[in-house]
Amino acid sequence: MGRYLASRAAEIVITLVIMSFIVYLLIGLMPGDPIDMLVSGNPRMTSEDAKRLRELYGVDRPLLERYLAWAQQALSGNFGYSRSLNRPVLAILWPRLLNTLELAGLAFVISTAIALPLGVWVAARPRSKADYMVNLFCFAGISAPTFWLALLLISLFAVKLGWLPAGGMADPRAGTSFLAAVGQNVRFAALPVATLAIIQLGIYTRFMRGAMIEVLRQDYVRTARAKGASERRVLLGHAFANALAPVLTILALSFGSLFSGAMITETMFAWPGMGATIYQAIQTNDFNLALVGLLLATFATIVGNLLADLALVAVDPRVSIVDHA
Amino acid sequence: MSVAPSPTRLLWRRFLRHRLAEVSLVFIVLLLILSLAAPWIAQLRGIDPSMTDLHHRLEAPSAHYWLGTDDLGRDLFQRLLDGGRVSLLVGIAGAVLSAILGALIGVVSGYLGGRLDSVLMRLTDGVIALPLLPLLIVLAAIDPRKLGISLDTAQSETFALYRIVFIVALTGWTTVARLVRAETLSLKERDFARAARALGARPVRIMLRHILPNAMGSLVVATSMSIGGLILLESTLSFLGLGTQPPAASWGNMLTGAQELLQEAPSLAVWPGLLIFLTVIAFNFLGDGLQDALDPRSERR
Numbered sequence: 001m002g003r004y005l006a007s008r009a010a011e012i013v014i015t016l017v018i019m020s021f022i023v024y025l026l027i028g029l030m031p032g033d034p035i036d037m038l039v040s041g042n043p044r045m046t047s048e049d050a051k052r053l054r055e056l057y058g059v060d061r062p063l064l065e066r067y068l069a070w071a072q073q074a075l076s077g078n079f080g081y082s083r084s085l086n087r088p089v090l091a092i093l094w095p096r097l098l099n100t101l102e103l104a105g106l107a108f109v110i111s112t113a114i115a116l117p118l119g120v121w122v123a124a125r126p127r128s129k130a131d132y133m134v135n136l137f138c139f140a141g142i143s144a145p146t147f148w149l150a151l152l153l154i155s156l157f158a159v160k161l162g163w164l165p166a167g168g169m170a171d172p173r174a175g176t177s178f179l180a181a182v183g184q185n186v187r188f189a190a191l192p193v194a195t196l197a198i199i200q201l202g203i204y205t206r207f208m209r210g211a212m213i214e215v216l217r218q219d220y221v222r223t224a225r226a227k228g229a230s231e232r233r234v235l236l237g238h239a240f241a242n243a244l245a246p247v248l249t250i251l252a253l254s255f256g257s258l259f260s261g262a263m264i265t266e267t268m269f270a271w272p273g274m275g276a277t278i279y280q281a282i283q284t285n286d287f288n289l290a291l292v293g294l295l296l297a298t299f300a301t302i303v304g305n306l307l308a309d310l311a312l313v314a315v316d317p318r319v320s321i322v323d324h325a
Numbered sequence: 326m327s328v329a330p331s332p333t334r335l336l337w338r339r340f341l342r343h344r345l346a347e348v349s350l351v352f353i354v355l356l357l358i359l360s361l362a363a364p365w366i367a368q369l370r371g372i373d374p375s376m377t378d379l380h381h382r383l384e385a386p387s388a389h390y391w392l393g394t395d396d397l398g399r400d401l402f403q404r405l406l407d408g409g410r411v412s413l414l415v416g417i418a419g420a421v422l423s424a425i426l427g428a429l430i431g432v433v434s435g436y437l438g439g440r441l442d443s444v445l446m447r448l449t450d451g452v453i454a455l456p457l458l459p460l461l462i463v464l465a466a467i468d469p470r471k472l473g474i475s476l477d478t479a480q481s482e483t484f485a486l487y488r489i490v491f492i493v494a495l496t497g498w499t500t501v502a503r504l505v506r507a508e509t510l511s512l513k514e515r516d517f518a519r520a521a522r523a524l525g526a527r528p529v530r531i532m533l534r535h536i537l538p539n540a541m542g543s544l545v546v547a548t549s550m551s552i553g554g555l556i557l558l559e560s561t562l563s564f565l566g567l568g569t570q571p572p573a574a575s576w577g578n579m580l581t582g583a584q585e586l587l588q589e590a591p592s593l594a595v596w597p598g599l600l601i602f603l604t605v606i607a608f609n610f611l612g613d614g615l616q617d618a619l620d621p622r623s624e625r626r
Contacts, residue, residue, distance in 0.1 A: 019455070022460075023460070029471045030468060031468035140606060142605075145561060145598060151583065155591055256454045257457075282463055301454065
């Protein structure tokens with residue numbers, strides 16, 4: 001176990017180093033540089049001043065040198081400031097990471113809570129009308145653009161019916177009772193969570209159905225039926241447990257796309273999460289915020305992956321950690 | 326006694342058994358024809374879709390403006406066709422590019438194996454697992470002039486198109502690569518591949534002439550399945566203002582301003598989104614149908 005975790009940790013570090021370099025490189029290729037912003041903010045600055053500032057801040061240095069300097073600072077815990085918000089980037093990003101986890105976590109729980117039973121249910125009756133309808137619905141979920149779905153939900157529930165807020169996040173005033181605060185939270189979270197959950201639902205259901213159908217063809221399922229096990233027991237006791245392992249693997253791989261989906265959902269609903277923050281940072285040339293935000297998102301995704309793999313070990317005795325290491 | 330049908334015929338029959346795939350194919354072909362013929366349709370209707378006309382903003386559908394006009398007085402129907410051309414082109418070109426990329430990576434990885442294989446597969450897993458959209462947004466926002474591309478080229482419409490095709494292709498290759506690798510692993514042990522090796526054929530020749538042609542079926546399926554996702558990605562980037570740049574129309578950028586106009590003109594938010602949705606679902610059904618047709622053992626039968 002210790003060796004396995006150590007090798008996974010090494011993997012995470014390597015991924016982060018590679019990602020940080022790629023992102024650093026790409027962000028350096030975005031229009032303008034930090035000094036341009038200073039110049040445009042101060043009309044009295046001459047091009048001489050700009051040149052001197054570039055030397056002072058080292059913007060004229062070769063890329064690798066700048067990256068190493070940044071990495072050294074980052075390793076000592078200094079991730080720098082956000083230019084547009086004038087605060088340390090980590091202080092901005094932590095609470096927003098929590099907001100994203102709330103949004104993505106709720107959407108994930110809701111969509112898997114529906115998708116797994118639904119997938120099992122239709123796998124038990126392949127080619128039936130119900131299977132056909134669910135399949136159609138899954139394809140619809142996979143094919144709907146996230147931002148358009150958000151737009152439709154806003155126009156129906158916020159604009160037309162006026163039931164739910166079109167965007168933002170609950171900000172209960174001091175003195176609000178706990179229950180009322182939770183109620184407010186739910187009202188604001190309802191549409192973004194629904195958007196993200198609907199988008200993931202189709203994919204997850206198809207995974208589950210596919211895995212179940214694969215397992216139901218195995219000999220031990222036939223044996224279980226032959227010895228007279230009830231259909232319920234065959235499905236849940238024999239097949240589901242075995243189909244869950246591949247599904248968990250794919251679920252772990254979906255965290256990255258869950259975050260990408262959350263990015264759009266957050267932007268559409270003005271939900272103050274990581275995705276929306278990274279997008280705004282890119283739009284406003286807040287290089288440092290975008291860079292650290294992207295790394296934090298990557299880190300969160302890989303850790304999520306690792307947790308899912310550990311969960312897989314817990315549910316599937318055939319997967320042992322020693323084989324992995 | 327009837328003559329046995331050819332393999333292509335059999336394939337076609339199996340494909341047609343998938344009704345949704347059949348309908349989807351008709352829809353896609355129709356959309357392709359309409360959007361490619363858009364300039365002539367505009368001429369016939371006597372409408373210039375790029376001309377803004379503030380006297381006719383947000384008009385309701387009429388005999389002249391079939392689906393009404395947008396917030397700048399442009400004909401919505403013609404803009405939808407123009408946007409469709411971009412979306413379909415980017416989706417199909419991106420899918421072909423990612424198929425080439427994925428096939429090469431997959432066949433090399435599977436055939437040569439060893440260290441290279443594990444590095445390439447790690448890379449593939451990484452691209453699948455990481456939050457890709459923010460990276461693509463950065464990629465779409467970079468300034469091409471910093472890469473030594475002249476201002477004229479950087480601002481041309483063709484360049485913008487190539488760029489978005491390239492960006493979407495960067496995400497599409499992973500599925501193809503994994504699939505082709507799996508096929509390669511089994512194909513390279515088959516007798517014809519062994520025979521080619523025994524005859525002294527070099528690895529490049531075996532990969533290109535013996536393995537890839539035999540993996541063509543799954544390659545086609547994977548490519549057709551990826552088109553839908555790539556069209557979604559293009560529309561998302563364009564919606565965020567980072568893909569197809571106005572005044573050029575794309576279904577994504579037509580929705581950019583729609584959120585503010587939800588009260589005034591809800592139809593502006595409906596049509597482009599509906600077309601993205603229908604097109605993507607059509608390509609997904611098409612891929613599903615092709616898979617059923619090409620893989621006789623596949624479950625849905």
